[in-house]
Amino acid sequence: MNLIREMRDSLVSHHLTRKKFRRIIGESGKNAKDFIHLPFSFFSILFLHVLYTKNILFSSIKYDFLNMKILIIEDNRILAKNIREYLTLKAFQAEVAFDGIMGKEKANSEHFDVIVLDINLPGKDGLTLCQELREVGNNTPIIFLTSSNTSKDVVKGLNIGADDYMGKPFDFEELISRIQALGRRNIPNKITTIQVGDIMIDTTKRLVTRKNETIELSTKEFDLFQYLVQNRGNPVDRQVLLEKVWGEFDAYMFSRTVDVHISTLRKKLGDGIIETRKGFGYVVS
Known part of the structure; x- marks a missing residue:
């Protein structure tokens, strides 16, 4: 090293x-x-x-954190880009969102190992975003960035599910150390549950229940339902669902696959869980 x-x-x-x-x-x-x-x-x-x-040149060199993917949600564009460039230099993958709304969309639609989240964001503040991510079962470790000198925001952030915080200005090497420390955490036994009405979703066991009765879902039905729940309140159109859940898109699939699976889910889950927003897509409220 x-x-x-x-x-x-x-x-x-x-x-x-x-x-x-x-x-x-x-x-x-x-x-x-x-x-x-x-x-x-x-x-x-x-x-x-x-x-x-990329560990191509020397087979003897190993990176403990190679391919860790980091999401930076920070409205200060210069700072955000500097963090991204530094992380890239240190062999991390990094993406940037400049407001809370974009950050939520990225956090719920892609896998990240750690989220670096500013508290004061336009569109949706960091505390609200953190709470909403935890409510839908997104347990990606979060490091708060704060310029506040008071402990009020820090305490609130940690209480609603953040894992760590750093005050601005901060040292980039310390940020790397914090990210690596969170990356070392191994929590395979942690059960993640999401509640939608009287329905409980266990994302670890991939199990959906209502009043302790199991609702049998196929693999794609579960993936589709989970994606809609992770984007709760935001309509998702058919093309996005095909790309995110099925990993592909073509005209034939576009016409039938999503609608058929949504229809089946509605029969199994009951009315009122998955709604249609005409012209926008499907949504779990």
Whole structure:
């Protein structure tokens, strides 16, 4: 890992000399020898850096947190982009949302390992967003960013389900450490339940019940219902459902598949659970 840090630090400062590069590569093992004769420029070194981060160049180098995916929800665009670039440099995947509404949509439609969430956001503030994510069973670890000097928001955030917080300004290396600490958590036995009316959804066991009676759903029916519940209150159209639940889209499927599954779900779940918003799609209220 020291070699990786040295390479990256040199890349950032543009001070990676040919001699230093050869020394680093030479110390990393014979697998690198074929790359020594690449044209020496910042861009060729950047190419090698990509190989490092994807664990292609040296099989002996392991990343404990390779491919961790981080969602940054921050309205300060400069800060958000700087966090994203720094995380990318450290071999994380990172996406950015600049307001609470966009952040909620991303958090509920994609898998993330950690969410970095600002408290003061336009559209929907961070505390409300955190609470809504927890209410629909989204248990992605959340780190709050706050510029407040009082503990009131911090205490409230932790009480509604946040996992950690950092005051602004903060050190990027400390943020990385906090993200990694949350990434180490292993909670396979935690049961996640979501309630919709008198229906309970256990997302861990993939079980749907009403008054302790199991409602038998097929795999796709469960996935479809769960996606609608995770986007509760927001209509989702057929094309989005096909792409998110089935992973594909074509004209034939568009005409029938979603409607058939929705019809079956309504029969099993009862009236009033899944509504149709004409021109917008289906919604669980």
